[in-house]
Amino acid sequence: MADGLSARETLALVTDDFTELPAPARQSPPDGPLGWPGYDAARARAAERTGEQESVICGTARIGGTRAVLIAFEFGYLGGSLGERTGDRLVAAYTHARKQRLPVVPLIATGGSRMQEGMLALTQLQRVARESALTREAGLAQIAVLRDPTTGGGWATLGAGADIVLALPGAQVGFAGSRVRPPDADPAAYTAEAQVAAGSADAVVRPEELRDTLAAWLRLLSGGRPGQPVEPAPVPAALGSSTLPATGWDAVRRARSPRRPRAHAYLDAYFTHRLAISGDRCGGTDPDGMLCGFGEHRGRTVAYAAQTGAATRPAGYRTAARLIRLADRLGIPVLTLVDTPGAANDAEAERQGAGPAIAELFGAVAAARTPVTTLVIGEGGSGGALAPAAPGNTWATPDSYFSVIAPELAAAILKRPPGEVESTAGQLRLRPQDLTALGVVRGIRDVTP
Incomplete structure (x- = not known):
């Protein structure tokens, strides 16, 4: 043979x-x-x-x-x-x-x-x-x-x-x-x-x-409930700081800190064991930007798509969309972790279809019958961070921010000098408590006791 x-x-x-x-x-x-x-x-x-x-x-x-x-x-x-x-x-x-x-x-x-x-x-x-x-x-x-x-x-x-x-x-x-x-x-x-x-x-x-x-x-x-009501995945506890940021720029600084817990730490704390899927089935992988797979949480299977803090590439969005569609068919709830300064925007990312890939993930989340739970654990940079987020079931940690655009880029678009970047961050109302007040997120997760 x-x-x-x-x-x-x-x-x-x-x-x-x-x-x-x-x-x-x-x-x-x-x-x-x-x-x-x-x-x-x-x-x-x-x-x-x-x-x-x-x-x-x-x-x-x-x-x-x-x-x-x-x-x-x-x-x-x-x-x-x-x-x-x-x-x-x-x-x-x-x-x-x-x-x-x-x-x-x-x-x-x-x-x-x-x-x-x-x-x-x-x-x-x-x-x-x-x-x-x-x-x-x-x-x-x-x-x-x-x-x-x-x-x-x-x-x-x-x-x-x-x-x-x-x-x-x-x-x-x-x-x-x-x-x-x-x-x-x-x-x-x-x-x-x-x-x-x-x-x-x-x-x-x-x-x-x-x-x-x-x-x-x-x-x-085999641990799902296809065609039946599915309970949402519980929101993970926060792993970093327990105090809220005082200013918008403080929120940005803390979310970008290399000492802040990242996706691997959250996945290790949440799952007793897990297995990864890899690849978008059309020529790409994004192991540095998006972690996807299935794991066991309190005796129940939960699918996960977790951004790692790096810019997410088109293959990462397509892999996450593949994961959500599979979990939806098998009746398995989904947990997504948001943490990216934004979608990769270099020329190669455009050639690989950044826009269509992000659209594919938006569509997979929107069409999912299985519940999706989201926790913002770090940077939430623009549409590249919003794509995996669950409408109506997104939470934030004290170490996170979510913004329509990064403060530096907002200041550049508005033709403001570099000295006004910090004040621009405040105007964007991107802190976890701001997001809660605006109704963008459901609440702020407590740190593990």
Whole structure:
């Protein structure tokens, strides 16, 4: 096998109680629907070599304490390719998952669609995409594991279409397989690590850690209430100063202090454990500007999107929007932490679509049926800070400010000298107590006793 593991060995890596689902019956003409010479013989040899009757094995199992439907690809069977019988098994697996209200875990190792079945093989991707979409609509999580190789339509449907995408180290991952790429293509671009760096996958997980990682993800993503009323996430306690700023400039100075607690400190204090998602699924990540993921707070799953105090880049906004849409589908409440001097506004940020990315996050928050809770923990710089904030459920800490624009920029726009920046901060009424009086925030959070 390309990654050294058969489908059965991969299943044994993540669970001990796999129960295979019955395979749907399909009558095929000799040598398949196209009458491809030698196709039946090739399938017979693949079955003898692997002990399997198709390129996927589907069934149910517990991973940790959570039951799930597992789909394991057997790369030794015609390169894990997808044909009509493969599609039948996948449809049956997803249908079973919806009937039993179970998450789906594809363990993928495939070279793509089966040439011996022509376009009938390729159209299985449409069937798979439909089943995945129905499963999303049902509020059930999909967590893909990318083995070596994961290429072609299997990557572009079961893999990249999953809610959470994990990958084994060094796995070949890409839409183009090694035999069809341009001769000058950089092979490093077609790896699990490259896909994580490009925002197309969430994490690389070592084989010995895969079972525990899947168990943790399944536990978190199965902890919601899709389609039912959801209680908002509790507002975190403030971690910094307990006194309110005397002036607007004092609020700005305190929010910019390097000694003030940042997102990591708040997330560590709030969650007993958490797992991160990474990437906007369109080529970008923003690990320095936005932290996103799911965690457990007082026994309940809460999704989080937390700005880190740096300027937030377009990929950060898109990742946060992705998180909120996923939490909304799964019935999981969301916590957002606001802390940014503003959206990144350099030329590269504009080329990456800063405006559309911010609009996407505004839209995700506005459309969310699941409740969103927001705490401003530091700087609240303009629309780049407002985008993740919950209308009507935003709170502030004593160490924070929220402003239509930074005082220095406001003074510049008004053509005021530098000496008037501090007084301009006061005029903007950006202190936590000002924001409460204006009705912009609901209140000021107390410091942990």
